[in-house]
Amino acid sequence: MNAMTHEEAFSELAAVALxxxxxxxxxxxxxxxxxxxxxxxxxxxxxxxxxxxxxLVPSGQMNRGRSAGIRSRLLMRARAERELRSAPVPGPPxxxxxVASLTGQGQRMTPGAQRPVTGETRTFTPxxxxxxxxxxxxxxxxxxxxxxxxxxxLVITGAQMLRMTSERNRxxxxxxxxxxxxxxxxxxxxxxxxxxxxxxxxxxxGPDVKVVPLMNQNAREPVGRMMWNRASNDWIMxxxxxxxxxxxxxxxxxxxxxxxxxSAGTFKPDAAGKTMMHARYALDRDALRSVAVTEEPEGGMxxxxxxxxxxxxA
Amino acid sequence: xxxxxxxxSYSGENGSNAEDTALIRRIVDADETxxxxxxxxxxxxxxxxxxxxxxxxxxxxxxxEETFWQAWRKADSYEPSKGAVSxxxxxxxxxxxxxxxxxxxxxxxxxxxxERGFSDLRSTSPDPGSEAExxxxxxxxxxxxxxxxxxxxxxxxxxxxxxxxQAEIAERTGQPLGTVKTRMRLAMQKLRAPLSIHRGAAQ
Numbered sequence: 001m002n003a004m005t006h007e008e009a010f011s012e013l014a015a016v017a018l019x020x021x022x023x024x025x026x027x028x029x030x031x032x033x034x035x036x037x038x039x040x041x042x043x044x045x046x047x048x049x050x051x052x053x054x055x056l057v058p059s060g061q062m063n064r065g066r067s068a069g070i071r072s073r074l075l076m077r078a079r080a081e082r083e084l085r086s087a088p089v090p091g092p093p094x095x096x097x098x099v100a101s102l103t104g105q106g107q108r109m110t111p112g113a114q115r116p117v118t119g120e121t122r123t124f125t126p127x128x129x130x131x132x133x134x135x136x137x138x139x140x141x142x143x144x145x146x147x148x149x150x151x152x153x154l155v156i157t158g159a160q161m162l163r164m165t166s167e168r169n170r171x172x173x174x175x176x177x178x179x180x181x182x183x184x185x186x187x188x189x190x191x192x193x194x195x196x197x198x199x200x201x202x203x204x205x206g207p208d209v210k211v212v213p214l215m216n217q218n219a220r221e222p223v224g225r226m227m228w229n230r231a232s233n234d235w236i237m238x239x240x241x242x243x244x245x246x247x248x249x250x251x252x253x254x255x256x257x258x259x260x261x262x263s264a265g266t267f268k269p270d271a272a273g274k275t276m277m278h279a280r281y282a283l284d285r286d287a288l289r290s291v292a293v294t295e296e297p298e299g300g301m302x303x304x305x306x307x308x309x310x311x312x313x314a
Numbered sequence: 315x316x317x318x319x320x321x322x323s324y325s326g327e328n329g330s331n332a333e334d335t336a337l338i339r340r341i342v343d344a345d346e347t348x349x350x351x352x353x354x355x356x357x358x359x360x361x362x363x364x365x366x367x368x369x370x371x372x373x374x375x376x377x378x379e380e381t382f383w384q385a386w387r388k389a390d391s392y393e394p395s396k397g398a399v400s401x402x403x404x405x406x407x408x409x410x411x412x413x414x415x416x417x418x419x420x421x422x423x424x425x426x427x428x429e430r431g432f433s434d435l436r437s438t439s440p441d442p443g444s445e446a447e448x449x450x451x452x453x454x455x456x457x458x459x460x461x462x463x464x465x466x467x468x469x470x471x472x473x474x475x476x477x478x479x480q481a482e483i484a485e486r487t488g489q490p491l492g493t494v495k496t497r498m499r500l501a502m503q504k505l506r507a508p509l510s511i512h513r514g515a516a517q
Contacts, residue, residue, distance in 0.1 A: 011495060011499070012495070013499070013502075014495070014498040014499040014501075014502040015473070015479075015480050015495065015498060017502065018470070018473040018474060018498065018502075019408070019409055019412055019473075019477070020473035020477075020478065020479050020480050020483065020498070021479065021480065022479060022481075040396075044395070044396040044397050045506060046502050046506065047396070047397055047401055047405055048397045048398065048401050049502060049505050049506045050405070050408075050474070051397070051398075051400065051401035051404045051405060052451065052455050052505075053455060053474060053505075054359065054362075054363040054404045054408065055359075055451055055452045055455055056452060056455055056456060056459075057362045057363050057365075057366040058362065058366065059358065059362050060358075060361050060362040060365040060366065060374070061358070061361075062357065062358075062361045062371075062374075062375065062378070063371075066375060067357060067361075070353075070357075070375060070378060070379045070382075071350060071353050071354075071357075073379065074346075074349060074350075074353060074379065074382050074383060074386070075346050075347075075349060075350050077383070078344075078346035078349050078386050079346045081386075082344040082346060085344075086344065
């Protein structure tokens with residue numbers, strides 16, 4: 001829309017203050033009002049008048065528990081975002097290559113056990129020598145990103161904890177049955193799968209597990225959780241009802257400490273919005289400040305650049 | 315504009331605008347405790363407004379959360395010269411509520427509801443929990459509404475509560491668009507003048 005004359009803008013001020021003008025007209029009026037010594041104050045005054053009308057509505061009392069929940073979520077998300085935006089990014093300049101390796105595209109990842117847990121999951125466990133610990137006192141800048149990349153394991157979409165438990169039990173029963181009638185090689189092939197399931201379940205339970213609920217802006221309930229087993233250094237993130245990223249984009253997980261924003265890999269939820277990621281990464285047990293997921297270009301970024309999709313304070 | 319015509323800053327009920335402005339500064343500095351304090355000060359007023367507009371507690375809660383989240387994200391866009399923090403917050407919340415009303419209308423879920431008018435507000439009992447200055451402001455607003463000619467009040471109601479555009483109001487009332495614009499402007503001016511008395515008395 002072309003620039004408005006003063007008279008045109010002035011005649012629309014009340015409608016703009018009431019939010020009863022079209023977006024095009026409202027934009028044109030506001031642009032004019034920014035520079036007009038008469039329309040600017042007039043519009044501000046009308047908006048204050050409209051706000052004063054709000055004092056007449058009957059007082060509505062929100063349920064205290066729900067209000068406290070909203071307040072808590074707001075503060076948790078605010079804290080998570082603050083930490084995500086303020087923590088420095090550690091690592092060498094070619095950090096992006098390390099991040100890319102988290103998705104299985106890099107050259108430096110040396111998975112130790114790539115045997116699929118089920119048809120829809122993969123776990124990469126790096127050699128012990130590549131596992132790293134960050135220094136809670138501030139040595140995050142020295143983090144070896146290739147090592148981080150190698151230690152982050154990715155389990156792709158679909159699995160559920162309960163399903164894993166029941167599947168584990170089913171496999172146990174199958175192995176027990178096979179042991180009695182089948183050659184040893186059959187149970188040999190099933191045993192690692194059971195071990196993987198047991199490992200995942202153990203990682204999600206126990207006194208050392210810290211659970212970080214992950215929220216988005218509109219949900220009343222968490223749409224994901226990060227479970228961090230501080231004894232075993234296992235990280236398991238589940239999401240549900242998460243919309244798919246935009247075409248050409250992916251979601252990237254960040255572990256935020258006071259000193260660093262550590263990429264924990266990229267993922268895309270399945271058609272139902274579910275995801276499960278499994279990482280193994282050593283972090284000082286008091287270092288985690290928050291967990292955040294941002295939308296980034298395919299392959300991930302060395303530092304968060306896109307909008308925060310979900311987040312939670314530790 | 316004559317400075318005396320400046321409408322009052324709606325800040326009496328929950329403390330001074332200076333306190334709110336200080337909270338906004340802290341929010342700009344990424345202090346989430348300031349967001350909590352701002353929430354405590356304004357959640358009741360904001361919730362009351364959006365609940366009255368939406369008539370749906372769940373949606374009203376969503377709008378409250380979205381509004382405070384926007385306040386956190388966009389705190390640096392707040393300009394004290396353009397009005398009180400409360401005005402800024404309530405304006406954000408009302409716009410979000412109106413967006414939802416418009417979405418309902420597009421989905422034909424919620425035909426325009428005439429009961430969202432000022433008629434029930436003109437005789438609403440004061441909020442017993444409010445402080446004196448807030449009640450006084452309400453009385454000024456209520457008195458100003460009572461003085462409005464019916465046709466001006468109707469236009470104001472349709473814009474304020476239903477999220478109708480001026481063109482839609484013209485269609486709904488059967489009045490020419492120019493008439494609607496004029497009535498809306500006159501209503502606003504008449505409302506503002508008595509309210510300035512409140513501001514003058516408060517200073």
